Amino acid sequence: MRILSGIQPTGELHIGNYLGAIKQWLELQKNHECVFPIVDLHAITVPYNPKDLQKNIIETAISYLALGLDPEKSIIFVQSKIKEHTELSWLLNTITPLSELERMTQYKEKSRQFKKNLNAGLLNYPILMAADILLYQTDLVPVGKDQEQHLELTRVIAKKFNNRFGKTFKDPKALIPKEGAKIMALNNPKKKMSKSLGPQAYLSLFADPKEIQKKIMSAVTDPGKTIKYDPKKKPGISNLLIIFSLFSSKSIKELEKKFKNKGYAEFKKELVNLLILKLEPFRRKKKGLESREVYVREILFQNTKKAQVLASSTMEEVRKNMGLI
Ligand code: ATP
Ligand code: LTN
Secondary structure, eight states: EEEHHHHSSSOOOBHHIIIIIIHHHHHHTTTTTTEEEEEEEHTTTTTTOHHHHHHHHHHHHHHHHHHTOTTTTTEEEGGGGGGGGHHHHHHHHHSOOHHHHTTTTTHHHHHHHTTGOOOHHHHHHHHHHHHHHTTTTEEEEEOOOHHHHHHHHHHHHHHHHHHOOSSOOOOOEOOOOSSSSSSSSOTTTSSSSGEEEEEEEETTOOOOOOOOOOHHTOOOOOSSOOOOOOOOTTTHHHHHEEEEHHHHTTHHHHHHHTTTTOOHHHHHHHHHHHHHHHHHHHHHHHHHHOOOOHHHHHHHHHHHHHHHHHHHHHHHHHHHTTOOO
16 A cells, blocks of 8 residues: 655644654554655745745654654655646646635635735645645555545545546545544643644654653643543643553553542653653654754655656656646
């Protein structure tokens, strides 16, 4: 099976990105052909600074390697290096209903957030994402819950194309984890943890012990004292319970029992210790790679060549089927 998933180089990767997506990637790369573009063309649909973008692209590549993505097994590259992504995106534009794009939740949210910079790219964002996926004849797309709607739209686009021009694309499916598909922000457990919500909202996967302590101890919790999983009434502590459970491989039930007569502070202290232990290897590995940018760029370069072969092959078929010379 072919697996594909992307992350925008918009800042530091956080535990939400890991639990929702990257943890699955690490499992999948053991037995499947995986393609992991760093989707820089998606990142420019919101206001950004070109210098920061360049830095973030390399940072994301370094982070991928530090987290354990293996460039011998998985194809890690920068989306904009393969022109076929934009080419296919344009072609898919011509068959995508405007009404589908306008009802996308991410578009509605981001267009509210960036009222002053409402560009067409933000609306067409899911078409570029569909192009990423369909270009590589993807079977499975491991993502967090927030991307489910975009995946459904990708399938609609693929079906429409295949009906109109003959079978060209595979029908890709979303792979969303049962637990951890939507980790909430530490400073506001009613919002999704996001890179773009600012550093108080997320815990970086490369945070040092001091930062882990500060962020977790000050994470917003709920009135009351009991450590109980109840996302509606106790969103703060429920979010921390999910994080604890997924990093410790203990069930939520087990944790509720363990912390039955204990308060939030004690629970948080144990979570801090757990996260220090689990995140330490990531931080160590990233530090080592930071001084090896030439090596990282070489990996991206070599992997781009592999991606290019796959992308060119699909595009040849697409052009032929659409009647382009
Ligand atoms: P941005 O703030 O720039 O939109 P983000 O932090 O929301 O960034 P993305 O680059 O949009 O991250 O997402 C990368 C991957 O991580 C996607 O598969 C997405 O579904 C997943 N993901 C993002 N945030 C979370 C979260 N809070 N919980 C679980 N999965 C998440
Ligand atoms: N829209 C996604 C990022 C993304 C993606 C993809 C995910 C772009 N192209 C292809 C999976 C497959 C997001 O997380 N915001």
